[in-house]
Amino acid sequence: MINKDLIGRESEPVINRIEAESVRRFAEAIDAPNVEDVPPTFVMTLRSGIIPGLELPEKGLIHARQQFTYYQQIAIGDVVSCTRRIADIFERRGGLGLMTFVVQEMTGRNIAGDLVFTATSTLIAREG
Amino acid sequence: MNSQKMLKVGDRIPSHKWIPTELQLRQYAEASGDYNPIHLDDKYAEQVGLGGVIAHGMLIMAQMGIMLTDWLQENEQISKFELKFKKMVRPGDTILCVGQIKEKLGNTFLYELGAQNQEGIEVVSGTASITIKQEKSDF
Numbered sequence: 001m002i003n004k005d006l007i008g009r010e011s012e013p014v015i016n017r018i019e020a021e022s023v024r025r026f027a028e029a030i031d032a033p034n035v036e037d038v039p040p041t042f043v044m045t046l047r048s049g050i051i052p053g054l055e056l057p058e059k060g061l062i063h064a065r066q067q068f069t070y071y072q073q074i075a076i077g078d079v080v081s082c083t084r085r086i087a088d089i090f091e092r093r094g095g096l097g098l099m100t101f102v103v104q105e106m107t108g109r110n111i112a113g114d115l116v117f118t119a120t121s122t123l124i125a126r127e128g
Numbered sequence: 129m130n131s132q133k134m135l136k137v138g139d140r141i142p143s144h145k146w147i148p149t150e151l152q153l154r155q156y157a158e159a160s161g162d163y164n165p166i167h168l169d170d171k172y173a174e175q176v177g178l179g180g181v182i183a184h185g186m187l188i189m190a191q192m193g194i195m196l197t198d199w200l201q202e203n204e205q206i207s208k209f210e211l212k213f214k215k216m217v218r219p220g221d222t223i224l225c226v227g228q229i230k231e232k233l234g235n236t237f238l239y240e241l242g243a244q245n246q247e248g249i250e251v252v253s254g255t256a257s258i259t260i261k262q263e264k265s266d267f
Contacts, residue, residue, distance in 0.1 A: 022159075025158070028155070028159070029152065029155040029158070029159035030156065030159075031146075031152070031194070032190075032197070033198065034197075039194070039197065040196065041189050041193050044186055045160050045161060059176055061164075063186070063213055064212065064213055065210070065211070065212050065213065066185065066186070066189055066210065066213075067208070067210035068206075068210065069208050070205065070206055070209075
């Protein structure tokens with residue numbers, strides 16, 4: 001199972017530029033009426049680096065919950081530095097057997113270092 | 129456009145209907161970089177016990193985002209947005225996203241969000257906070 005020692009571990013920041021082309025492609029894929037505005041969930045596509053030692057099983061991984069907090073508006077041309085960290089890892093035994101919950105928090109900051117957004121994902125890994 | 133002064137607890141956002149297709153799942157995989165085969169490969173999805181491909185949770189959330197963005201006035205922005213993914217959504221399902229003002233806290237309206245499939249089963253639930261913009265983009 002996923003090692004609890006990973007709690008608190010963080011990736012190195014990655015600089016992202018919000019590109020018009022990526023926004024347009026994303027907006028078209030979700031069928032948004034306006035392809036020039038940055039959709040609120042677009043920030044999930046930004047690169048936020050690798051957390052050393054974290055290996056999530058692809059099979060049976062469930063996205064259980066997603067939370068966003070936006071501190072500033074995001075527009076095409078913005079530069080956002082993103083990191084992610086393991087906020088929590090815990091286990092529960094349920095109808096599907098042993099489930100491991102992994103809570104990852106992604107943080108975006110502008111060039112001045114001010115918070116732009118946080119995106120918290122709760123993923124469930126099933127055993128087997 | 130609805131006027132800010134007119135909004136009150138209990139008001140509903142115009143609902144947003146969405147029918148995902150396999151093509152859209154593929155397009156979303158390409159646009160988001162999430163190529164997990166459970167969204168793309170029916171055989172694989174069956175092998176892992178899902179009974180066929182399912183929509184990305186983030187694609188469902190994006191639909192809720194479209195509903196919220198359409199509703200926003202020029203002087204408003206989304207400050208919080210959260211969903212719990214409760215049931216799988218498949219290509220061909222008819223998903224109806226809804227939202228309603230639950231509470232007003234200062235310059236922020238708290239909305240309750242939900243989406244049902246064609247069988248009336250709730251597939252997601254959550255909340256959003258929509259805030260009146262302050263000077264520039266800080267709030």
